Amino acid sequence: YDYDGPSMKTSVPGPRSQALTKQLGEIQNNLPFKPEMDSVTLVRSTSSVTMRRAEGTTWWTWTTTACWMSTLRSRPSQLSTLVNRPALGILPPENFPDKLTESLLSVSPSGMTRVQTMACGSCSNENAYKAMFIWYRNKERGHNMPSDEDVSTCMINKAPGCPDLSILSFNGGFHGRTMGCLATTHSKAIHKLDVPSFDWPMAPFPRLQYPLEEFTRENAQEEARCLEETEDVIVKWRQKGNPVAGIVIEPIQAEGGDNHASPDFFKGLRNIARKHGCAFHVDEVQTGGGATGKYWAHEHWGMDDPADIVSFSKKLLTGGYYHKDELQADKPYRIFNTWMGDPSKNLLLAEVLNVIRRENLLEEVTRSGKALLNGLYDLQAQYPGILSRARGQGTFCAIDICDDATRNSILLKARDKGVLLGGCGDRSIRFRPALIFKEYHVHIFLNIFNDVLAEH
Amino acid sequence: YDYDGPSMKTSVPGPRSQALTKQLGEIQNNLPFKPEMDSVTLVRSTSSVTMRRAEGTTWWTWTTTACWMSTLRSRPSQLSTLVNRPALGILPPENFPDKLTESLLSVSPSGMTRVQTMACGSCSNENAYKAMFIWYRNKERGHNMPSDEDVSTCMINKAPGCPDLSILSFNGGFHGRTMGCLATTHSKAIHKLDVPSFDWPMAPFPRLQYPLEEFTRENAQEEARCLEETEDVIVKWRQKGNPVAGIVIEPIQAEGGDNHASPDFFKGLRNIARKHGCAFHVDEVQTGGGATGKYWAHEHWGMDDPADIVSFSKKLLTGGYYHKDELQADKPYRIFNTWMGDPSKNLLLAEVLNVIRRENLLEEVTRSGKALLNGLYDLQAQYPGILSRARGQGTFCAIDICDDATRNSILLKARDKGVLLGGCGDRSIRFRPALIFKEYHVHIFLNIFNDVLAEH
Ligand code: FES
Numbered sequence: 001y002d003y004d005g006p007s008m009k010t011s012v013p014g015p016r017s018q019a020l021t022k023q024l025g026e027i028q029n030n031l032p033f034k035p036e037m038d039s040v041t042l043v044r045s046t047s048s049v050t051m052r053r054a055e056g057t058t059w060w061t062w063t064t065t066a067c068w069m070s071t072l073r074s075r076p077s078q079l080s081t082l083v084n085r086p087a088l089g090i091l092p093p094e095n096f097p098d099k100l101t102e103s104l105l106s107v108s109p110s111g112m113t114r115v116q117t118m119a120c121g122s123c124s125n126e127n128a129y130k131a132m133f134i135w136y137r138n139k140e141r142g143h144n145m146p147s148d149e150d151v152s153t154c155m156i157n158k159a160p161g162c163p164d165l166s167i168l169s170f171n172g173g174f175h176g177r178t179m180g181c182l183a184t185t186h187s188k189a190i191h192k193l194d195v196p197s198f199d200w201p202m203a204p205f206p207r208l209q210y211p212l213e214e215f216t217r218e219n220a221q222e223e224a225r226c227l228e229e230t231e232d233v234i235v236k237w238r239q240k241g242n243p244v245a246g247i248v249i250e251p252i253q254a255e256g257g258d259n260h261a262s263p264d265f266f267k268g269l270r271n272i273a274r275k276h277g278c279a280f281h282v283d284e285v286q287t288g289g290g291a292t293g294k295y296w297a298h299e300h301w302g303m304d305d306p307a308d309i310v311s312f313s314k315k316l317l318t319g320g321y322y323h324k325d326e327l328q329a330d331k332p333y334r335i336f337n338t339w340m341g342d343p344s345k346n347l348l349l350a351e352v353l354n355v356i357r358r359e360n361l362l363e364e365v366t367r368s369g370k371a372l373l374n375g376l377y378d379l380q381a382q383y384p385g386i387l388s389r390a391r392g393q394g395t396f397c398a399i400d401i402c403d404d405a406t407r408n409s410i411l412l413k414a415r416d417k418g419v420l421l422g423g424c425g426d427r428s429i430r431f432r433p434a435l436i437f438k439e440y441h442v443h444i445f446l447n448i449f450n451d452v453l454a455e456h
Numbered sequence: 457y458d459y460d461g462p463s464m465k466t467s468v469p470g471p472r473s474q475a476l477t478k479q480l481g482e483i484q485n486n487l488p489f490k491p492e493m494d495s496v497t498l499v500r501s502t503s504s505v506t507m508r509r510a511e512g513t514t515w516w517t518w519t520t521t522a523c524w525m526s527t528l529r530s531r532p533s534q535l536s537t538l539v540n541r542p543a544l545g546i547l548p549p550e551n552f553p554d555k556l557t558e559s560l561l562s563v564s565p566s567g568m569t570r571v572q573t574m575a576c577g578s579c580s581n582e583n584a585y586k587a588m589f590i591w592y593r594n595k596e597r598g599h600n601m602p603s604d605e606d607v608s609t610c611m612i613n614k615a616p617g618c619p620d621l622s623i624l625s626f627n628g629g630f631h632g633r634t635m636g637c638l639a640t641t642h643s644k645a646i647h648k649l650d651v652p653s654f655d656w657p658m659a660p661f662p663r664l665q666y667p668l669e670e671f672t673r674e675n676a677q678e679e680a681r682c683l684e685e686t687e688d689v690i691v692k693w694r695q696k697g698n699p700v701a702g703i704v705i706e707p708i709q710a711e712g713g714d715n716h717a718s719p720d721f722f723k724g725l726r727n728i729a730r731k732h733g734c735a736f737h738v739d740e741v742q743t744g745g746g747a748t749g750k751y752w753a754h755e756h757w758g759m760d761d762p763a764d765i766v767s768f769s770k771k772l773l774t775g776g777y778y779h780k781d782e783l784q785a786d787k788p789y790r791i792f793n794t795w796m797g798d799p800s801k802n803l804l805l806a807e808v809l810n811v812i813r814r815e816n817l818l819e820e821v822t823r824s825g826k827a828l829l830n831g832l833y834d835l836q837a838q839y840p841g842i843l844s845r846a847r848g849q850g851t852f853c854a855i856d857i858c859d860d861a862t863r864n865s866i867l868l869k870a871r872d873k874g875v876l877l878g879g880c881g882d883r884s885i886r887f888r889p890a891l892i893f894k895e896y897h898v899h900i901f902l903n904i905f906n907d908v909l910a911e912h
Contacts, residue, residue: 119576126578126634130651137650146649154648157639162653178582179636183613192610193602194593195586197618198652 103350104320107295109310110303112322117346121285121313122176125248128309128321129167129180132246132279135327137163139277144330165245166198166237168230168278170205172256172425175248175283184248187256187425201237201244203230205253206261210391211377223265227272234276246279246309247272251297254286257425258398260391263301270306279327281309289315290356290435293366293394300393317352318345361435368439369394372431375446383453389428397431398424406456413452419445559806560776563751565766566759568778573802577741577769578632581704584765584777585636588702588735589621591783595733600786621701622654622693624686624734626661628712628881631704631739640704643712643881657693657700659686661709662717666847667833679721683728690732702735702765703728707753710742713881714854716847719757726762735783737765745771746812746891749822749850756849773808774801817891824895825850828887831902839909845884853887854880862912869908875901 104115116131118124138144146161154161169175169184176182177191183198185191206223209215234244249269253259273280287297289312298306308327313319356362369392376390376399389400401407407427414421424430433441560571572587574580594600602617610617625631625640632638633647639654641647662679665671690700705725709715729736743753745768754762764783769775812818825848832846832855845856857863863883870877880886889897 120579122582123576123578123634129635130633133652134650146645150649151645154645154650154653155642156658157648157653157656161645161649162651165652177586178579178634179585179639180634183635186611189602189607189610189617192613193606193617194590194610195618196589196621196654197610197613198654200613202612 099346099350103346103353104316104318104322106353109296109298109306109322111305112307112310112324114325114328115322116320118313118319118321120319121311122178122181124285124311124313124319124321125175125184125281125283126178126180128281128311128323129184129246129248131309131321131323131327131329132167132281133163133165134329135279136165136243136245136277138330164242166200166242167281168201168203168234168237168244168247170203170249170253172205172253172259173248173250173283174253174255174286175250176285187253199242201233203233205249205256205259206265208260208262210260210389212260212262212391219262220264223262223268227265227268230269231272231276234272234278238276244276244278246281248281248283250283250285251287251300252292252393252396254430255424257428258391258396258430259425260393263303266298266301266306267303270303273308279308281311282307283311285311285313285319287396288312290362290365291315291394291396291432293362293369295362297393297396317349356435359436364438365394365435368433368437368442369397371439371442372397372445375442379446379450379453382450383456386453386456392431395431395433395437398428401427401429403427410452410456413455414449417448417452419448555802555806559802559809560772560774560778562809565752565754565762565778567761568763568766568780570781570784571778572776574769574775574777576775577767578634578637580741580767580769580775580777581631581640581737581739582634582636584737584767584779585623585640585702585704587765587777587779587783587785588623588737589619590785591735592621592699592701592733593619594786620698622656622698623737624657624659624690624693624700624703626659626705626709628661628709628715629704629706629739630709630711630742631706632741643709655698657689659689661705661712661715662721664716664718666716666845668716668718668847675718676720679718679724683721683724686725687728687732690728690734694732700732700734702737704737704739706739706741707743707756708748708849708852710886711880713884714847714852714886715881716849719759722754722757722762723759726759729764735764737767738763739767741767741769741775743852744768746818746821747771747850747852747888749818749825751818753849753852773805812891815892820894821850821891824889824893824898825853827895827898828853828901831898835902835906835909838906839912842909842912848887851887851889851893854884857883857885859883866908866912869911870905873904873908875904 100115100117104117105113108115116127118127150161152161153159167180167184169186171186173184174187174191175184177185179195179197182192182195183200186202204226206219206226208219208222212219230247237244247269249266250256251266270280272278282298284296284298288310289295292300294300296310298310309321309323311319311321372395373390373392376387376392376397380387380390380399386402386406387399388402389398391398401410404427407423407429410429411421411423421429422432556571556573560573561569564571572583574583606617608617609615623636623640625642627642629641630643630647631640633641635651635653638648638651639656642658660682662675662682664675664678668675686703693700703725705722706712707722726736728734738754740752740754744766745751748756750756752766754766765777765779767775767777828851829846829848832843832848832853836843836846836855842858842862843855844858845854847854857866860883863879863885866885867877867879877885878888
């Protein structure tokens with residue numbers, strides 16, 4: 001194959017990057033802006049997973065979406081979708097149902113035929129929570145006619161109109177940063193500090209030992225403990241008058257450090273939700289879209305009825321959530337906003353799905369994911385003082401570093417060799433390659449990563 | 457001029473609309489979907505403010521954004537902005553600072569040089585609230601170092617890490633539907649019902665008599681009463697341990713029924729905010745972008761220092777907020793999300809601003825707004841049993857209808873004549889024409905509206 005790995009043209013940050021950083025810093029909060037990130041052009045060819053930057057440097061990135069849609073260039077008829085921004089809730093364009101069918105509905109999770117588009121992961125989850133609250137209250141009432149008291153109290157933020165209901169979430173979970181989502185996020189203090197929150201319960205997410213196959217007994221015990229505590233928390237919150245309307249969980253806790261759990265754990269949780277009358281919401285904002293080797297990470301659980309709600313965003317380019325019929329709001333304008341997503345993103349998604357199918361990218365991901373994880377196992381055996389807990393599903397992989405300082409030094413050294421990696425949790429490095437990341441890319445990467453580790 | 461008013465080709469809903477409605481109804485919550493709305497192509501020519509629909513009917517709409525950017529068709533180089541979706545917080549494209557300068561920064565409110573882009577009105581307001589909470593807590597601390605207790609308690613949604621702080625909002629206000637925004641929204645019960653909320657205070661928005669010039673004394677009294685109550689509420693919430701970190705208000709309450717207030721009222725409120733150490737947030741999501749005849753509705757107040765935060769979305773195509781330097785978060789990742797807006801929308805906005813300037817659209821709006829309001833005054837004199845309280849600024853106008861049933865019948869009859877109008881508040885009709893709506897369009901409209909009224 002032709003070499004399409006990283007190629008460095010300047011030291012980092014280059015002069016152009018520095019100038020642009022300064023320019024942007026004068027305009028807005030650019031603190032998270034990384035100095036090397038001066039220009040993004042995602043390059044999509046049959047053999048490239050790179051970004052070209054202003055200085056002529058070719059970077060490797062691990063965080064891009066599936067692929068670049070060069071085909072759109074040649075379809076000026078679709079331009080009107082890109083330049084118009086309709087209010088989808090009331091003015092959907094004529095091709096909107098067709099595009100939905102071609103894109104989101106062609107990959108619906110098991111048991112779900114309805115999808116509500118939204119604009120980002122946060123409004124997807126916020127609205128999914130609202131759908132669960134509405135469903136729960138109508139279930140409590142036995143009908144969907146609010147009382148006069150409901151109507152008058154809700155206008156002043158008081159119960160029963162704005163009821164004392166909660167969403168149960170998990171330690172280490174991340175579900176977004178708007179205030180409803182943030183009350184279910186428990187990954188980093190920096191996200192939550194100084195922002196008022198709700199009195200909603202948090203249950204422990206299993207802390208497993210890896211490789212999973214080697215610790216089945218210990219891990220099963222840990223999962224049983226977490227399930228038991230979850231049930232206790234549900235009972236406790238009901239007793240204190242703030243019942244759990246819904247449970248939200250990620251199939252793999254991403255921001256929180258790539259924490260995995262077994263299909264049995266999720267099956268157990270699904271049953272607990274059913275037993276206590278809570279809706280079950282699987283947040284696939286990070287895991288959905290193919291990186292685990294299946295379109296949805298929850299498909300690995302092998303369940304016919306995995307969830308009541310599945311939310312998505314990121315790799316799917318548009319946000320939204322699938323839901324079972326019961327979770328449909330009973331009246332217009334209860335689940336609503338101005339844009340309700342953006343149809344131009346459905347167009348892009350339909351194209352991405354075509355590429356995924358045509359090029360068998362999910363099989364590709366499974367294959368390169370296996371190569372990546374095996375490579376990480378080898379490196380972990382070679383550098384036991386630095387690396388531990390290699391884990392992953394598909395190319396959705398991570399590994400722990402001995403301490404935070406070493407992690408940062410590894411991230412910087414990799415960057416200087418043209419590979420952009422990110423951290424998650426307290427001391428993990430996460431791998432999130434594009435879906436077109438192939439087995440030979442894995443080997444290029446492992447060589448570079450080995451060089452970086454050898455310097456420590 | 458050439459007639460470019462509405463032209464009806466079928467009865468409403470036409471056969472194509474019905475088929476599409478059915479198709480979409482099988483996929484998602486389409487209850488707010490209006491049957492006549494089967495296809496949107498916004499047509500932008502020098503003399504057209506219409507939408508062409510599937511059946512060949514030409515509608516007049518009042519809710520579109522400024523204009524269609526035909527110029528973009530001829531610039532394939534900008535296509536990459538349209539088809540790539542970068543994560544702006546960490547990977548802004550190279551032309552992002554330039555495009556910001558050309559677009560949002562060229563219309564910064566007085567006293568503000570910083571803008572934070574966001575994707576929609578809700579995340580704009582949610583993040584503006586977060587910025588006010590962070591600012592307030594750092595002010596309370598006297599520095600920006602959180603204590604260990606702050607850090608540990610915030611992870612479990614408890615004070616002091618997640619502090620008891622509130623945002624004061626107004627009766628009839630609308631600021632969005634995510635859970636933080638929703639706690640400050642008080643326009644319709646349907647938005648809030650069954651969704652848990654915060655114990656945040658609500659103050660009365662002045663209920664003025666129109667035309668404003670005729671009731672100056674009565675209106676000044678009403679405004680003084682509202683200011684006094686606002687101050688009382690701030691004191692009360694401080695006393696009960698849930699102090700007001702920020703005040704949020706619309707320059708014209710839109711959803712809540714097009715409620716206006718005088719520059720004196722807003723000056724008084726700005727002073728109260730200052731006196732009690734609360735941030736002052738002006739929500740221009742509906743009013744920003746030129747419809748009032750100025751770029752920002754708050755410019756009509758004539759203040760050098762109108763606000764600490766101004767949020768926007770809708771007509772500006774991208775969401776976000778301007779803020780004073782003090783409101784800048786002190787650390788990276790405190791105000792953050794995956795996409796932080798969408799640069800393709802800045803591109804469109806820069807083009808919209810060019811058109812606004814080139815064609816003097818703000819003057820145009822002032823002129824046609826005056827014609828529209830005068831026309832409404834005339835009709836109100838002619839139909840005193842049906843119409844009252846005509847009011848407006850620029851083309852941002854509204855009028856009250858005697859009762860809800862008559863309002864709906866008027867909306868339907870106007871629709872059947874090809875004019876799409878919307879309601880707001882309990883029994884108002886609101887007018888939100890595109891910025892290119894000219895004086896002669898006003899006369900076409902007034903004729904049609906007169907015909908509709910004559911039938912009642
Ligand atoms: S909250 Fe999702 S786009 Fe604004």
